[in-house]
Amino acid sequence: xxxxxxxxxxxxxxxxxxxxxxxxxxxxxxxxxxxxxxxxxxxxxxxxxxxxxxxxxxxxxxxxxxxxxxxxxxxxxxxxxxxxxxxxxxxxxxxxxxxxxxxxxxxxxxxxxxxxxxxxxxxxxxxxxxxxxxxxxxxxxxxxxxxxxxxxxxx
Amino acid sequence: xxxxxxxxxxxxxxxxxxxxxxxxxxxxxxxxxxxxxxxxxxxxxxxxxxxxxxxxxxxxxxxxxxxxxxxxxxxxxxxxxxxxxxxxxxxxxxxxxxxxxxxxxxxxxxxxxxxxxxxxxxxxxxxxxxxxxxxxxxxxxxxxxxxxxxxxxxx
Numbered sequence: 360x361x362x363x364x365x366x367x368x369x370x371x372x373x374x375x376x377x378x379x380x381x382x383x384x385x386x387x388x389x390x391x392x393x394x395x396x397x398x399x400x401x402x403x404x405x406x407x408x409x410x411x412x413x414x415x416x417x418x419x420x421x422x423x424x425x426x427x428x429x430x431x432x433x434x435x436x437x438x439x440x441x442x443x444x445x446x447x448x449x450x451x452x453x454x455x456x457x458x459x460x461x462x463x464x465x466x467x468x469x470x471x472x473x474x475x476x477x478x479x480x481x482x483x484x485x486x487x488x489x490x491x492x493x494x495x496x497x498x499x500x501x502x503x504x505x506x507x508x509x510x511x512x513x514x
Numbered sequence: 515x516x517x518x519x520x521x522x523x524x525x526x527x528x529x530x531x532x533x534x535x536x537x538x539x540x541x542x543x544x545x546x547x548x549x550x551x552x553x554x555x556x557x558x559x560x561x562x563x564x565x566x567x568x569x570x571x572x573x574x575x576x577x578x579x580x581x582x583x584x585x586x587x588x589x590x591x592x593x594x595x596x597x598x599x600x601x602x603x604x605x606x607x608x609x610x611x612x613x614x615x616x617x618x619x620x621x622x623x624x625x626x627x628x629x630x631x632x633x634x635x636x637x638x639x640x641x642x643x644x645x646x647x648x649x650x651x652x653x654x655x656x657x658x659x660x661x662x663x664x665x666x667x668x669x
Contacts, residue, residue, distance in 0.1 A: 370628040372523050372617035373545050373610055379621060383536045390528050393659050405667055424620075447620040453642060455528055457612035462527030465579070465602040468536060472662035473525040478646055479658040485644045487608055491633055494643070494651060502607050503634040504548050507627035509640055 370509045379423040380451060382414050384408055389425065389444075389451050394474075397441040403438070417442055425451065456487050525664040534578040535606060539563055539571050541613070544580065544599075544606050549629075572597055580606065611642050615655040 369375055375395075380386055389408055396402060403413050420426040425448040432438045456476050463472060476485045488496040506512075524530055535541055542561055551557060558568050575581040580603040587593045599606075611631050616629060631640045643651040662668075 365640075367608060368623065368625075370625050371545070372614040372621075372623070372628060373541065373625060374620050376613040377538050377541060377616040381538045381541070386528065386532060386536070390526070390660075403595050407587060415588045415624065435545055447573045448551060448615075450616060450620060450654055452654060453520070453644075453658075454612045456644070457609045457642070457656070458531040459527040459604075461605060461609055462531040465619070466527075466530050468523065468525045468527070468530060468664055470525050471666035473527060475660045475662045476644070477658050477660055478644075478652050479656040482658075482660070483646050485646055485652055486640050487612070487632070487647045488649070489608075489611070489640045490645070491638050491640055491649065492644045494649075496575075497633050497640055499607060500603055501634045502611070502640060503632050503637075504545075504607070504610075505630045505632050505637065507630045509623055509625035509628045511628075512517075 370425075370511065371387055374455070379422075379425065380454070381414070383430065384412060385420060386455070387421065388413075388416055389448065390455050392442065392444050392448065393452055393455060397443055399440065399442075402442075420448070424448075453487065472514075525666065530607070532536075534580065535575075535609070537571070539567060540575060541610070543568075543575065544569055545610050545629075546605065547581065547599050547603065548607055548610060552598055554595065554597075578668065579603075608642065611640075615642055632637070 360401050369378065380389065388402055391402055391405060396405070399413065400406065404408060408447055417426065426442040426463065427445050428440050428442055430438050430440055452478060459474060477483060478485055489502050490496055524533065529540060535544065539561070543557055546557055546560060551560070554568065557563065558565060572581065576583050579600055582600050583595050583597055583599040585593050585595055614629060614631065633640055643650055644654060644657050
């Protein structure tokens with residue numbers, strides 16, 4: 360079986376995820392998509408991102424399976440494209456929520472929270488917690504990382 | 515009250531967190547620190563990061579309150595420095611775990627998991643879940659983001 364090198368096929372899940380979304384603009388495009396934005400002009404205007412960079416980042420997110428590109432045409436306009444989160448893209452809400460939760464605790468804005476994470480059913484506030492098989496929450500300070508079966512490096 | 519501009523003082527918690535840790539090498543240094551590494555040579559050798567970039571990233575993480583720099587001296591050697599996670603740095607385990615969890619589900623390595631997230635008490639596997647006030651888990655697909663009190667943009 361032809362094994363790829365660690366550079367071609369990194370094993371660490373953190374590296375693999377960052378290879379797809381690990382760029383500030385990409386994460387902010389995903390944040391805005393989670394807010395319901397779909398159009399090039401919305402991303403460009405709200406993020407203040409230069410058009411050429413936005414084009415490149417959207418292409419990367421489409422090829423990475425995070426966004427799906429669809430065409431649409433408004434009356435009197437040429438065909439344009441909109442960008443919609445795939446299931447994998449929507450599941451990145453855990454990454455965005457983790458960044459928000461850490462920021463709220465350790466680097467809060469003097470203006471308060473810009474976004475809230477809520478239950479779609481009743482708008483009750485939610486937070487991310489580490490849970491075990493019994494679904495009981497484990498305090499963050501007691502969480503440990505261990506090498507998994509695919510680990511190749513010394514810890 | 516002299517309000518800073520959104521560029522000087524961004525309100526979005528995602529942007530604020532990415533300003534501190536939003537760079538691939540920085541997140542990988544934090545990942546390795548969570549594995550217990552503390553020394554410049556460990557980070558350099560395991561990450562394969564050029565020394566000058568590592569020096570710059572460590573300085574940013576120290577000034578951002580993520581790592582604490584301490585001096586040490588081994589017999590016969592000159593004084594060196596080691597880097598230790600602060601409480602805020604350790605709390606970034608939620609961000610690293612979110613990246614891992616998404617990768618395990620949507621971009622898994624053919625070799626399996628390189629790292630596992632476990633309960634430090636009994637090594638039981640843990641996962642991140644969205645929980646409400648009752649601590650019951652809410653499925654990721656039902657989670658919603660809403661503008662908070664500091665929001666200044668259209669959603």
